[in-house]
Amino acid sequence: MAQDVTFRVETRTPAARIAGIxxxxxxxxxxxxxxxxxxSLIQDLFFILTMLVLAQFWNLLAGYGGLVSVGQQAFxxxxxxxxxxxxxLWGLDPVLAIPLAxxxxxxxxxxxxxxxxxxxxxxxxxxTWVVAEVVRLSVAQWxxxxxxxxxxxxxxxxxxxxxxxxxxxxxxxxxxxxxxxxAYWLAVILAVLxxxxxxxxxxxxxxxxxxxxxxxxxxAKSLGVDALRMKWLVFLTSAFGTGVxxxxxxxxxxxxxxxxxxxxxxxxxxxxxxxxxGGIGTIEGPIIGVLIFFALxxxxxxxxxxxxxxxGAFGIVIMLFAPRGxxxxxxxxxxxxxxxxxxRLIVTGQDGATIREKDNG
Amino acid sequence: MMWxxxxxxxxxxxxxxxxxxxxLSLVFGIMRLVNLAHGDLIVLGAYVxxxxxxxxxxxxxxxxxxxxxxxxxxxxxxxxVVLNRVLGEDILPPLxxxxxLSVVIQNALMQGYSADSQRLRPGPIESASLDLGVVTVGVMxxxxxxxxxxxxxxxxxxxxxxxxxxxxxxxSDDPVTAQLxxxxxxxxxxxxxxxxxxxxxxxxxxxxxxxxxxxxxxxARLIYAFEAVIIGGLGSLWGTLVGGVIIGVAQxxxxxxxxxxxxxxxxxxFLVVLAFRPRGxxxxxxx
Numbered sequence: 001m002a003q004d005v006t007f008r009v010e011t012r013t014p015a016a017r018i019a020g021i022x023x024x025x026x027x028x029x030x031x032x033x034x035x036x037x038x039x040s041l042i043q044d045l046f047f048i049l050t051m052l053v054l055a056q057f058w059n060l061l062a063g064y065g066g067l068v069s070v071g072q073q074a075f076x077x078x079x080x081x082x083x084x085x086x087x088x089l090w091g092l093d094p095v096l097a098i099p100l101a102x103x104x105x106x107x108x109x110x111x112x113x114x115x116x117x118x119x120x121x122x123x124x125x126x127x128t129w130v131v132a133e134v135v136r137l138s139v140a141q142w143x144x145x146x147x148x149x150x151x152x153x154x155x156x157x158x159x160x161x162x163x164x165x166x167x168x169x170x171x172x173x174x175x176x177x178x179x180x181x182x183a184y185w186l187a188v189i190l191a192v193l194x195x196x197x198x199x200x201x202x203x204x205x206x207x208x209x210x211x212x213x214x215x216x217x218x219x220a221k222s223l224g225v226d227a228l229r230m231k232w233l234v235f236l237t238s239a240f241g242t243g244v245x246x247x248x249x250x251x252x253x254x255x256x257x258x259x260x261x262x263x264x265x266x267x268x269x270x271x272x273x274x275x276x277x278g279g280i281g282t283i284e285g286p287i288i289g290v291l292i293f294f295a296l297x298x299x300x301x302x303x304x305x306x307x308x309x310x311x312g313a314f315g316i317v318i319m320l321f322a323p324r325g326x327x328x329x330x331x332x333x334x335x336x337x338x339x340x341x342x343x344r345l346i347v348t349g350q351d352g353a354t355i356r357e358k359d360n361g
Numbered sequence: 362m363m364w365x366x367x368x369x370x371x372x373x374x375x376x377x378x379x380x381x382x383x384x385l386s387l388v389f390g391i392m393r394l395v396n397l398a399h400g401d402l403i404v405l406g407a408y409v410x411x412x413x414x415x416x417x418x419x420x421x422x423x424x425x426x427x428x429x430x431x432x433x434x435x436x437x438x439x440x441x442v443v444l445n446r447v448l449g450e451d452i453l454p455p456l457x458x459x460x461x462l463s464v465v466i467q468n469a470l471m472q473g474y475s476a477d478s479q480r481l482r483p484g485p486i487e488s489a490s491l492d493l494g495v496v497t498v499g500v501m502x503x504x505x506x507x508x509x510x511x512x513x514x515x516x517x518x519x520x521x522x523x524x525x526x527x528x529x530x531x532x533s534d535d536p537v538t539a540q541l542x543x544x545x546x547x548x549x550x551x552x553x554x555x556x557x558x559x560x561x562x563x564x565x566x567x568x569x570x571x572x573x574x575x576x577x578x579x580x581a582r583l584i585y586a587f588e589a590v591i592i593g594g595l596g597s598l599w600g601t602l603v604g605g606v607i608i609g610v611a612q613x614x615x616x617x618x619x620x621x622x623x624x625x626x627x628x629x630x631f632l633v634v635l636a637f638r639p640r641g642x643x644x645x646x647x648x
Binding site: 119122125129138309 | 443447453456463469472583588591621624629635
């Protein structure tokens with residue numbers, strides 16, 4: 001009997017198939033949106049998408065890699081400044097400078113990792129924060145990009161941006177609106193690549209190794225997983241993606257200063273709460289979280305920093321009573337996973353009937 | 362001459378940083394909890410003292426005395442109600458909860474007291490100085506440093522000479538066995554955080570008298586405190602004082618070269634120690 005049995009490893013679920021189709025429709029709609037939507041909606045969506053990208057990369061770090069960083073603003077700011085530097089000093093097209101910003105963030109991540117990987121757990125967190133402060137204070141000394149008070153992208157650099165004329169002709173809008181649309185499209189591409197890339201990574205052998213390191217370092221090591229290498233992989237990947245997102249955010253803003261670009265509240269605290277509230281360790285979580293964050297921010301827009309206080313308090317409550325976040329609660333109740341990465345062993349007999357399914361984390 | 366003065370000022374500044382760090386070190390030593398809201402709790406302490414000063418018209422020193430039981434209670438309740446729930450193997454929950462607390466405290470103070478700078482005014486002692494021949498030092502910095510030494514001596518005495526200290530050490534080493542001996546970790550932890558908040562109040566008083574403060578300066582104080590703890594080596598309170606002094610001296614020397622390098626120089630000193638002595642100058646605990 002035993003030789004008639006075949007084994008298959010599957011990650012797909014019916015919900016995921018529907019989610020895949022929905023995601024495709026969603027992407028098409030997002031791309032087509034500038035044709036109908038108002039400029040403010042495009043700006044809001046740009047903000048949501050870029051925060052989503054930051055949240056996905058922080059989630060990769062902390063939720064999958066177990067590296068709780070509170071210093072991601074180092075890579076946001078450094079990426080943004082690299083883009084400004086390349087555009088102002090070398091006259092490089094800012095759109096083309098965006099991938100370069102990712103590389104700059106990656107290069108910063110190497111010495112950063114050298115220092116912070118010496119620190120464990122919570123001390124790692126504050127260590128990344130110190131590095132971010134060092135980078136902020138150093139960049140504030142860089143006179144060519146405005147020192148401590150910051151600078152703007154020069155008018156001619158903005159005007160000649162790659163694809164800007166095309167967008168202007170296409171929609172018949174002014175340069176400033178065209179820049180928003182261009183930045184928005186880039187944000188859609190970045191968000192799709194980020195979610196797709198992280199989903200792909202988690203489903204490869206490396207993703208399995210990553211999950212094993214997160215769940216139990218010693219057990220993973222005993223099975224031959226190089227834990228330190230996985231940490232490096234996650235840290236460098238996140239730095240690259242965060243740097244790219246930072247450059248894109250400041251391409252749209254057009255003006256930069258060290259205090260804003262290296263803000264721990266804007267680029268790390270909010271991002272962390274988005275992930276925690278939505279559900280850490282899932283791809284769906286940050287998507288839910290970013291929508292909740294945006295709703296809170298919009299509702300309390302006229303009341304100063306109340307939304308931040310509420311966001312923080314909400315994050316604490318979630319951590320205390322539902323540590324797997326809102327998506328975790330939903331997923332536990334319904335069993336639905338839109339981006340399944342859980343490998344299930346399916347054992348089938350000769351007649352093709354499924355004998356049993358086994359969950360295999 | 363100027364360099365001796367710079368060095369002395371740096372050492373005295375280090376006393377303030379050691380005061381920032383002592384509470385952090387105490388809590389970490391006993392329950393392996395790193396409180397990311399530590400800096401904001403110091404700033405909160407400064408506001409509590411400020412409120413007492415303006416409500417009762419007291420001198421900041423007396424106001425801090427009134428603030429002590431209030432801050433102790435805040436710490437005790439915080440540990441009992443919130444932080445005890447998140448202690449455990451996983452480091453993520455305590456980190457995120459204290460990070461949330463940091464954001465909540467900062468923005469609550471911002472809403473209540475705006476971003477305006479505040480100051481605690483102790484009176485004529487503020488500008489008094491002592492002529493030591495080679496250098497002239499301010500009475501306030503000297504008092505700050507002396508307080509840091511007194512706090513560290515007192516904490517060491519508490520740790521190694523009292524029943525409560527024994528309970529602290531026992532729970533820190535092995536909470537399960539400590540429980541068998543009739544110690545309740547939940548109460549011990551609440552007590553420890555309460556005591557840490559007493560140190561925080563002392564630190565807050567000197568912070569408020571030394572310079573202006575506003576709701577946003579907490580995180581930077583947390584970072585200085587953290588650097589002092591790591592440089593000194595985890596688990597050593599005297600090491601923390603040395604760490605504070607190193608940060609203080611690095612900052613004043615950096616500022617003497619170029620005023621904009623003050624904070625940067627402190628961070629660089631920390632990174633240098635981390636590169637060559639990753640476990641700090643006086644490592645003791647095995648964590």
